Amino acid sequence: MKGKDREAIFLKIVEEHQGILHKICFLYCQRESDKEDLYQEIILQLWRSFPSFKQKSSFSTWMYRVALNTAISMSRKPRIFSSGDFFTSQKEPADMPDDHPEEIKILYKAIAHLKKVDKAIVMLWLEEKTYYEIAEILGITEKNVSVKMVRIKARLAEIIRIYQ
């Protein structure tokens, strides 16, 4: 595949699956500037990894893998004149549109309260990935995923109760 063709295919597929990007950036960043940085970084990493995409898994699974690996392993820069932290201190996603069902707003808010790794696990689970797939993406055991899921569900129940 020639460079230009590959780029065109890449842009088309990413455009089609951009919902994944929005979900991840929305949940991992609060500040608009941080979101922009994350969009940019995920797209760059997707492009860099694109030649090794073997189509063994679906594009969305692969995209989740790259995007989550990028979001979780991307460390924030030291900020001298800022009180907020990139990723870690985020409690609620910003700019949440009003015209969406209350249920999904609460779900997003609740997930935003979780830790970085827990957010990834619950997102993959909601996308109906198996424990095996989640474990494989994160590099942990299936047992570990199941233990974490129990705790995540309990934590989400607590948070959702507060919002309701």
Next chain:
Amino acid sequence: MKTFDLEKYKDSWKSGADFTGRKLSGDQINRYLMKESNDVTRVFKRNVFFDVFLKSVVVIYWIGLQSFTSEINWVLGLVMLVISAIGMAIELRLIRKIPLIDYGQKDLQNILALKTNFLRTSLYPIAFAKGLTAPLLIISGMTGWFLQKYETVRPLDVEDFVVFGAFVLIGFILNATVEFKQQIFQINQLEATQNELKTEALKSSFLAKQKHLRWRRFWMLLMALVCGLFLLGWLLFN
């Protein structure tokens, strides 16, 4: 521990594919591709290249000075060139060691470990190499200023040595400390995420061990009970 039915949220989650209402066009995505990566290893590489550039300027400056003026002691020039060369050699060696990470091939645990290991092993060499840049620039600037002002580097007395030496030392310490602190800041974040991944693994292995022990105790009790019943039966019927 109270759990709840997360299943019912799956459909809501999937329907929220474009939840933010934002749509990126092909052009916007393409523009992102033109930008620089902010990945910690890429930022490291860019910063090191910039430092190598600064040291190269120092090298060119001192070669120029040695060629065009006899006012500079050649030993000082040689020392400056050797220090710059050592610093650049360390930095270029570290650039070659930067791990190339394919985010689509590696798992998160692996990615975090690769980044942390690289930052840990490069911590002291890079702090030392970058620390050298400030003294090199201070001494170069100082000689330049003397040459421009007095057309020679006037001999320094003890007091001058103490003052200039202090500046050079402070420059080195400040530069090295800033680099060291920044890298430690990144390492701490990566390690915190690694710990977040591992915590439940430790807990789950502990739980598995406990479960195994519980089963062992159960089988031992069952065997003791069966033996006890046989013994009781034997005593009763004999």
